[in-house]
Amino acid sequence: MRHRLASTAIGAAAIAAFLASPAFAETTLRALFMAQAAYSEADVRAMTEAFTKEHPDVKVELEFVPYEGLHDKTVLAQGSGGGYDVVLFDVIWPAEYASNDVLVDATDKITPEMKDGVLPGAWTTVQYDGKTYGMPWILDTKYLFYNKEILEKAGIKAPPKTWDELASQAATIKEKGLLEEPIVWSWSQAEAAVCDYTTILSAYGGSFLDADGKPAFQTGGGLEALQYMAGTMKDGITNPNSKEYLEEDVRKVFQNGDAAFALNWTYMYNLANDPKESKVAGKVGVVPAPGHEGTSEASAVNGSMGLGVTTTSQHKDEAWDYVTFMTSQKVQNEYARLSLPIWKSSYDDPAVTKGQEELVAAAKQSLAVMYPRPTTPRYQELSQALQLAIQSAILGMASPEEALTEAADNSGL
Template identity: 40%
Template sequence: MSLQRREFLGLGVAAGTAAFLAACGVPGGSSGSGATGPLRALFMKQAGYSESDINAMIGAFKAAYPKVPVEATFVAYEALHDKIVTSAAAGKFDVVLIDGQWLTEFATKKMIIDVTSRFKPDWKTTMLPVEEIVRYQDRDYAMPWVVGGKLFYYNKKLLADNGVAETDMKTWDGVLGAARTLKKKGAVKFPFVWSWAQAECVIVDYGSLLAAFGGRWQDDQGKFVFNTGGGVTALEWMKSTIDEGLTDPSSLKYIEDDVKRVLLQGQAAMVLNWDYVASAAKDPQQSKVVGDIVVTTSPIGPSGAGPACTGSSNLAITTGCERVDDAWNFVTFLASPAQQEAHPDNITPIWADSYSKASVLGDNPELAKAHGEQLKSVTDRPKVNNYNAISQVIQQQIQAALYGQQSPQAALDTAVEKANELATA
C-alpha cells in the first residue's frame, strides 16, 4: 500500500490552523438545514485519543462554534461496529468513529456519506500519505484522524541486567533469543505478553507477524491465502512462544490495555502495542518502570521487513445526518493541526508539519521518531465488504491454534475456507 516506505518527516509543509479552519467553515456558523438539537457523535473509549482528550477537543469546538452543540457517546472498541450498525436505521448518530477496515462495508451499504468534494487539494501534501485509508472505489468517505501501526516496546533495564543487547530488538530472531535468555535467568516469568484475545487485537498482532514472516492475507485476485507460507509460519511461531513458556498464557484473554498494564508493572519485557503506551510508561501513576521502557519500530522478520499492522480511526458522517455542514466542520476541527498538536501524548498527528514542532515532540521525541520510521513499513488488514464477519472467523481459528485445539495449518485452512465463502456471500 502507499504508506509503505514513504517519507514524511522534514517535508517542510505548512498546515496553519487559521487557513485550515477558514477552508472548513466559519466559526459560529450553522448548516441552515433547520435541524435542531445537538450533533450526536459516537467515539471509542480505549486506545487512541483518551476520553478526556476528546472532551477537551469538543469543548474547544463549542467555543469556536457556539451555535452547534455536541453530544458525545463513548463505547468500547469491541462494541463500536455493532453500535454503528444497529443505530443506523434510527439515525441516532451524526458522526461516528470508524475503524479503517469497516469503511468498505459502511460505504457499500450507504451508511456513511461521500465527502470527496469536501477534501481540500492541499491536504494531499500537508497530510501524511493517509488518504488511502478513507478511500473506497476512488472516493473519500471519512476524515482521517488516527493513523499508524503497533510499535515495539521493551524494558531496557531488564535486558541490560541480564546481558541482553538492545540490538537484539531489531529482529524477531533476536527478540526470541532475548526472551529465552530472560526466561532462563528468571528475570521475568513470561518475557512476552500479547493482546491475543478473541477480538480484533489478535488480528492486528497476527497481521504484523504474517507480513514479517513473508505471508499475505490475499493473493492478487483477492482470494484469501494466509494458510500458506509465512501465514502458517507466523502462527506456528506464536504457538511456540506459548509452548516454551515465553508468552504469558493470559495473553489469550488480553486486549491492549491489559498488555500495557502488565508491561508497566514490570512483569513483561517485550510487547507490541499502540502509541499511547509511550506516554503511560513515563507516568509514575501508571508505571513502575519509568525510564526503563523504550519505544521503537516492529522487529524485522525473515521477510527482511518489520511491518506494523495498521490501525486507523477515521471520522465519518452518517447518511442520516441532517446537518452535514455542521458535522463536517466538527470532524475537520477535531482533526485540525491545532487540536491534534494540543493532544500529542497518546496519538501522533496526521499532519506532516506537526513533527517539526516542539509541542508535538515534547517529552516523547522517541515516540515521534518511532512513529515516523514505522510508517515507512506497514501492512494492512484485508479491505473487504464483509470484513467484520471474516475477522471473527479468523480470530476464532487463530485462538483454536493457540489453545492447541487444532494445528496452525488446520486452523488456518478452516479460516481461509470460511473467509473466502464470506467474501463472496
C-alpha cells in the first residue's frame, strides 16, 4: 500500500513539475540570417531580444552564415523536412523559392498599412507572379564611396557623375602618385561581382534578357559594362586583388586609406566613418553609383532582401509575428545605421537621418533607379555563368564579348 501511495505521489509531482515547466508553453523558432553586410549580428541579436521580451512564450534560435551559404543552407534544410522557421532571402530567389514551395504565400497577411507605408521598390524584393512571400527587410543598393581627402589632393572638385569620369579621375590620382590603384571592387567569382556588373549594365542601358526570356547581356549595354570592368583592370586603375575580393575586403581596403573609390552597400558608410574602425573616418564621401552620358544620370542594383516563413515551419503564426516585428518601422528606425528602413516616412525622421544626411541624400536618388537582376527560377545557373564570364574577362583569359557569349550559351535559358 505504501508503495502504491508513494508511486502515486511521485507521479503527481512529476506531472505538476511538467505542467509548471516554462518549456511546456514555449515555442522555439529557428531563424537563418546572413553574417555580412547590412545589419550586424549584434543588431539582429538585439532586435530578437526585444521581440522575445514582448513574446516571452517564444524563444528564437539564431544562425548566421555568410551570404554565399544562405541559399544552399535554406534549400538543403527544406529538402530534409525543414529546420528553419524564418529565413532571410535575396531579391533574386523568390521565383525559385515560389516554384519549389520553399516560402509561405503571405499575400493575405499584408495589411493596408504595410502596403501604403513601405516604399514601392521594396515590395519587389519579396514578390513573384503576383504573390508576396514575406516582408522586405534590407532595402539596399551599392553606392560609390570616395575618399574626400585624396580627391582634394588630386585637385578634383567633385566626385564622378559618369563611369568614364570615374576612370578619368582614378587615372589622375594614379598619375599624381597619390595611389597606385585608386579603385577597389568586389569581383571575386561570387554574386558580389554580378551586383557590380548589374550596376554598370544599368548605367549603359543594358538588358539581361530579351522579350522572349533569352540572354541579351552579351550585346549592347551588357557588353559595354564588362568592357568597362576589364578596361579598368587593364589600365591599372583597379586594385588587381579585386578579382578575389568580397564586400568586406573592399571595406577594409577603403577604410585603411588604400582606395580613392569603392562600390559597396549601405553598411560601409557608418563603419568607414567610425574612428574605432577606420583610418579615413570623417573623410568618407558617398554618392549614387555613376551614370553614362546620354543614357542615365545614376545607376543602382536592387540588392534588397526579405524575411519569410518556410512552408515546413511548425509554428507559422509565431514565425510571422517575428517577421513583422523585425521589419516594423519602430525597429528599423532604431537600427538605421547599417541598413536604411523600408518605410517611406522614416526618411523624414531625424532619428534616422541625423549624422548620415549625405547617405540619405544618395539613397533617395539611388533607391529610385534600382535595377533588378533577372527574375527566373534558373537564376542560380545564370549567375554562375556570369560570374565565370566576369572572371575570364578581368583576368584577360577571354575578351568580354567571348566571355559573355559563352555565358549566354551556359546560362540554362
